[in-house]
Amino acid sequence: MSNNWFRRLLLSYLPIFFIVTTILFFIFFQIFNEQNRREALKANEFLASQVTQYLDNSLRSIDFKVLREILTNSNLKNYFSVSGSEDVYAGIQAVKVIDELKIEYPLIDSVYLVRYSDNTVFSNGKAMPIHDFPDATFIEDSRSRDEQKWVGARSFKAFPSQTAEQVITIVRNAANGRGLVVANVELNTLRKSIMQMYDPEFTFVNIYNRAGGSLWNNGMPEDHIMSGPTLASKTAAASGEVFSEFTSSYSGWKVQTGLNNGKIVKFALQFYNIWFIFAAGVVLVGVAWVVYVTRRNYKPIQQIVTLIQTVSSQKPSALNYGKENEFRFIHTTLERMIDQTRQYQEEHEENLILQKKVFFQELLEGTRDYSGHELSANMSRFKLPELEHRWAVLVVEMDRYDVFEAEYHQQDQALLKFVLSSILQESARHEGTDVWAEWVSEQWLYAILWLPETEHSEEMEARLLTDYLDRIGQYLNFTVTIGVGRVAVDLRGLRASLKEAVHALEYKAVLGTNRIIPCSDVPNSTNDVYEFLKTISLLVQAMRLSDEVWEQHFERLFKQIRQSVLSRQEIMNTVQLLFQHYNREFAELPQEYKETWAAIFTPLLPRLEGWETLDDLRELCLEGFRELARQMQSLQCSRKHRSHILEIRKYIEEHYTNPDLSLNYLSDLFDINPKYLSKLFKDELGEKFVDLLISHRIEKAKQLMQETDKAIQEISEEVGYTNYNSFNRAFKNVVGMAPSDYRKAM
Template identity: 65%
Template structure:
C-alpha cells in the first residue's frame, strides 16, 4: 500500500515529465510552423503565382472528387441494395403490412449501409402501401414524421436527386442537423422511397483536413448558389456568408450540380509580408539555427529516461535468460518489441484463465450436484464468489433442481448448423436466468450433456412448495415454444434445505423426466405429479405372445394385438427404460418364434429387425415408437403373407403339371377339366401357369404330346393313326395340323426323314 507522500511524489513526477515534453516539442512546433509560413508566402505567392493557381486547382479537384466519389459511392450502394437485396423488396412490396420480421430485416440493411458509409447521418424508408416511414427501427405514420413536408415534395421525383443543404430531425424534440439528402424511388418508384441523409458537418470536417483555412479558402455551393457551410467559421453549415478573396479555380459537378471555388485568403496580409522579404528571410535563418540548437539540447536531455528504461529491460531479460542480449534496431524498437511480447503473454494468460474458469465453474456445478465433495457455508460462499454467482444467503434458503431437455434433439441437430446450435443453447440458458430474475430469484444452469440443461433454482422460504417453481418454469417453457423453433420438457424435483437434499432433488427431476415417453413432450413434469408405474408384466407377456403368434400365422389380427400392446404401455405410464425393456421382450419373442421357421422366414425377420433397430434410434414418446414399429411390422407381415401365398401356389402348379405329364393321353384334358378336378377357377389356373411355369397351359400340353408322338414314331412301327390316339387326339386331322405347327412338317414326312 502506497504512503501519502509517495503518491504525491508520483504525481509530481508525472507533471514534470509532462512539462518536459511540452517544453521540448512546443517550440519545435512553432519553429516548423513559422518556417512553413515563410516558405509558403515566399515561394508560392511571390515567385510562382502559377504554382499557386495549380495548387488551388488541384485542391478544388480533390474536393470535387471527394464529394463526387463519396456521394456517388453512397448512391451506388443504396441503388445496389434496392436492386439486389430481397429484404428491401420484401418490405416494400411483398411482406404483410404488420410483418415485424420484414421491418427488422430492412432496418438491418439500413444499419449495414450506415456502417459502410460513415458520412451517412440517417436513413429512412417511405412505404406507399400504408403511407408509413421506417426510421430508427420504428414505423411512423407519414403525417406524424417531422420530415413529412420534404417527403411529400419528393414523391414526384423517382430519379437521382440530391437536396442540400437543409435542416433535418428524426424526432420533434431533436435538434435539427444540416444534411444533404439523396432520394431514390424503390423499384419503379411505385412502392416507396429510400431517403439517405448525409451529415454536412462531417463532410465539412473532412474537407477542412485537406487545406489550411488561414491561407486558403474553399467554397462549396449548391445548385442555388448558396454555401453549404461558412468556411471562416467551421461547423456553421448553411450560411451564405463567404470568405473574401480572389477565386483561383472553380469546378462544377456534372453529377450533383454543386460548385467548388478555391483561392487564397487574407491577400493583404500576404502582400504585406512579402514587402518585408529580407526581414522574413533573416528571421527564418535565425529561427532555424535556434531550432537546431534547441532540438540537440532537448534530445540529449530527454534521451536519459529512455536509456534508463532500456537498461532496466535488459537487466530483467538477462535475469530470465543468462548471457548478454543485443539490441536489434534502435531503443524504441527494442522497447516496442518487449511491450508487444508482454501484451501477447498477458492476452494469452487472460484467455487461458477465462477458458479454465468456465470449465472450473461447470466442474464445481457437477461436483456440487453429484455429491463428490462436502462444503460448509464459508467454502460454498467463497466458491460462488469466485465464479460470480449470486449467493443469496443460500444455506438459509431452499433449492429446487430442474432438468430441461430439448425435444426432438435429432431433428434439431439436422435443422441447425453447429454455430446456431451453440447460440440457441446459450439462449435457452440465458432466458432461464432472466425468467428467474423477473420472478425475484436466481438460477444457476449448466449444460452437462448435449440435450439437457441442468439447473439449480433458489426458492425463498416464504414461497409455497412446488407452485413457485412450476409457475416460473411454465413461463420459461411457453417462451421457448413461442419464440424458438422447438420445445422443451422440464423435470422438476422437490424443494431441498441443504446440499444433500439438492442432490436428491436432481435425481427426482431426472426420474420425472424419464416418464416423458408416456406423458408427452413440451410440458412440466414435477416429481410429485408423476404417477407410480403400474406395469402388469403378465398382461404384457400375453399381448406380446398373441401378437407374435398372429404375425407368424400371417393373421390380420396382429394389428389389434399391436395396438393393444402400445395402449397398455401408455396407460401403465412406463418410464423410457421400462418401455425399452418391453420392446426388448417383444424382440426376444419374435426371435424365438421365427427361429422355429424355415431359413427364408429367419432371413426375412433378420432384415426387418435390422431396419427396425435403425428406426428406433430416435424416439421420444410412445406414439413415436408405435409409428416407427408399425411400419416395420406391417412390411414384415406383407412379406410373410406374400411368401406363404407364393409357396402354396407353386406347390399346386407343380402337382397339376405332374398330373398333365402322366395323363397327357386323355382327350378330355383341358383347363376346365383340371379346374374341376383341383377345385380352382379356370382363369386363375391359367394365370398361375403363366406366372409359375412361364407358359400357357395349352402350349405346354401340345408340346408334351408332340414330344411323345415323335418318340413313338422313332422307337416303334405303330401306325400314325394309332400314335395320334395314344397322345390324346381322337381326330387324325387335328393331330396332323398340331404336329405340323409344332415340328414344321406333317407326321408322315417326319417318319420318312427319320
C-alpha cells in the first residue's frame, strides 16, 4: 500500500503548525511591546504631569508676584504717577522693584515698565521713548488688546546691539491702565530647568502654546521649522512616539512626552537573536512531534482503508446495503446542514440591518477601533462609499416628540421616521453627494454626510440642509432641528464632529426649533452665576414674603438665561440652583410651609425633564410658583401679626439710619413683647432683627463708598453707627474686609 495518506496528513499538519508558530511569534512580540509601552506610558504620564505642574507653579508664581507688586507696591505706583524730570527718584525705586523680582524668581530674564503718560519705556535702569525701544511693536500690540496670561515664544532684545533671545512674556496693566509691566522669561533657562527632570537620550518633552506652536521652536508650528538648532529637536520629536499629553489649566499650553524610538528598537533587538534561536529549536521539536503524531494517527486510517478493502471484497448485495445505509446517513446529514445553512442565511439577511446600525454607532461613538483594512471591508460589505475624503456629522432631532407619539400609532411612527431618513438621502442625491443615516434613538437620527473637496462644499451643505427642512415642512406635519458638526478628514475628526453636533443641539432650548444649528454658529454662553444668584435670591425672598414683585424677579431670571444663551444642561443647572435656594429657605420656615412646597414641586420635578424650549420650562415653573404663591399667601394671611411684621420691616427699611433703633425700641413703638417680636422675625422673615438691620446699613455704606468721596467716619454715622469701631467690625463680618480696604479695591 502506498503512503499517500501519510503524506497528505503530514502536508496538512505542517502549514497549521507554521501558522500557529507565526501567530505565537507575533503575540509574543506584541505582548512584549505592549508591556514596554504601558510602562513607558505610566512614566511619561508622570513626567508630563510634573512638567505641567512645574510650568504652572513657576509661571503662576511670577504672574501673581507681578500682579501683587502692581497692586501693593507704592514705589511702582509712584513711578507710573510721575513723568519727565520728576521720575528720577521714582526710576531708582522702580529699579529696586525690578531687581527684587529677578532675585526672587531666577527664571525672569528681564522686566521693563511702559508709561503711557510720556510714552517711555524703563528698562535696565534707563528710560527711552517707546518708538526707540526694540520691543516697541510688541508694546503697541499689547496696548491694543486685552490682557493675556503668557505670550510666547517670541524674540526679545533690550538693546538694538544685543542678540535677540527667545522668551515668553507676561503683560499686566498697571496704575489703572496708565502703563504696562512686562516680564520676560528666557526659554533657554526654562528648558534647562525642565530637562533636569528627564534624560533627553531616552525621552523627549515638547511644549506647545495656545496657537499650537512649539515653545522650543520659536513658537512656530513644527512643520515650519526647517533648519538650525530647532531642526534637531524637531527630528527627535518626529522620530519618537508621543506617550502622554497634558494641557495646562492655567496657561493653556500643551505638554507632550514620549520615548525616542531608536532606543526602544535597540533594546528589543538585543533579545531578538536569543529568542530566534529558542524559537527555531521549538520549531524543530514541533516538526518532529508532527511527524510522530502523523505516523500514529495514520494507523487507524490504514485500518479503515483495510476494512473498506475487505468489505469491498464481499458480496455485492451486502456491499450495496452497506453503501446505501452510509450514503443515506451522509445524504440526510448534508440535507440537514444545507437547511441549517439556508436558515442561517435568512437570519443573516434579517440581522444585516442591525449589524449595519451597530457598525455605524461603533464608527461614530468610538466604542471600537477599526484598522484601515477592517474599515474598508465593512464599508464594502454594507455597500457604502469609502471614507476617503471629507465628511460631516448631522444629528436630526424631532421637535415635540411627545406630541408626535400621542398623535401617531407605533407603526405610523416607524413609517414617518423612515420617510425622514429617505428625504435626507434624496436631498443628498439632489446635491450630487451621499449620506448614511441611522436612527440611534427614538428621537435622534444620526447621519454622515460626504462632502466633495471643492471650495463650495460648505455652500452645498447649507443648500442640502435647507432643502431638507423645506421638504419636511412641505410633506410632514412636524418639524426637526439639525445639529451640524465640523468637517472631518479621519475617524477621530468624525467622532469629534458627532460631539460637536450633539453639543450644538444643546442650544436648541434658547435658539428655537425647526432650524439648522452649525457648531460654528453656537454663541458663547455668558454664564454670570453671580447675577443668577442675585436674581434667585431676590425671587426666593419675595416669594417667602408673599411680595407680588416675585413675578418680576421670575421674568428677569428667564430673561437673563435667554440673554446668556445657555445650553440645556446649563439651564437645568440654573433651575436646580433655584430649587436648592427654595429648599434651604423653606427649611427654616414652619412645617406647613415645607409641606406646601413639597406638595407642589414633588409632582412638578418629573415634568421638568421633558421640556424642549426655554418657553416650555418657563411655563412649567411659572405654573408651580403661582400655585405656591397663592397657598403661601393663604397661610401667611392666617398667621397672627403678619401685618405687624410687614409694617415693622417697612419701618426698619425707612429708619435703619436711626442709631437708637433696636428690638426694645420697636417693641415699645409697636407694643409687642421683645421676645415674641424676635420670634416673629425668625418665623416670618427667616432672619434675625440684628442681621436685617446690619444688612441694610452695610449695603447703604457700600453704596456711599462707591458713589461719593465722603470719609468713612462720616459714612458710618450717616448709616446709623455712632461708634466707628462697631461699624468697622460689622462691615468686616458682612463683606469680609475692612471699609478702607473695600474702598481701595473699588
